[in-house]
Amino acid sequence: MTAHAESAVPHQPPYEGLGPRPLSRYRTRPVSLREHVLTQGRDSAVAVTWRKGAKAAMSARFVFLRVRLAGRRPKPAPDGVIPLRWLIAQWPEGENEPVKYWISNLPTDIPAHDLVRLAKLRWRTEHDYRELKTTLGLDHFEGRSFTGRHRHVTLVTAAHLFLTEQRTCPKVPARA
Numbered sequence: 196m197t198a199h200a201e202s203a204v205p206h207q208p209p210y211e212g213l214g215p216r217p218l219s220r221y222r223t224r225p226v227s228l229r230e231h232v233l234t235q236g237r238d239s240a241v242a243v244t245w246r247k248g249a250k251a252a253m254s255a256r257f258v259f260l261r262v263r264l265a266g267r268r269p270k271p272a273p274d275g276v277i278p279l280r281w282l283i284a285q286w287p288e289g290e291n292e293p294v295k296y297w298i299s300n301l302p303t304d305i306p307a308h309d310l311v312r313l314a315k316l317r318w319r320t321e322h323d324y325r326e327l328k329t330t331l332g333l334d335h336f337e338g339r340s341f342t343g344r345h346r347h348v349t350l351v352t353a354a355h356l357f358l359t360e361q362r363t364c365p366k367v368p369a370r371a
Contacts, residue, residue, distance in 0.1 A: 218275060
């Protein structure tokens, strides 16, 4: 994936008067996300703690940059400017380069620990999907109608909600 630097400015080609107006273009060459982070350097990485783990707090070093995504189909605004996005790169101590990258469209004023916490939530989504498939039977439907599939998915989702509520709710004390 490639991106332009935060400071990149679009160029508006002149309008000849025939046909649709030409779209704005960036004259700078987009570079890979890896190159953006390596240019910023290891010294710009900050230590962030995003949650409490089973044994200790979960923390690592991250580089945060604002970039304008390039590539196949960037979604420019009507004035031709590609919106800024967060580039988050995890750069562990002792590594030569970052090991993980995330792109986010969260607001500019979000704190770093919230940005990392939300980026790291992917494991929770994967865990829930695996539980829906294996434990609750989301993948067991063999019917042929949309209505039947819709009912099956609704019941499995309701069961997952019930189990999640039971897991997160404190237990009711037993009668003496």
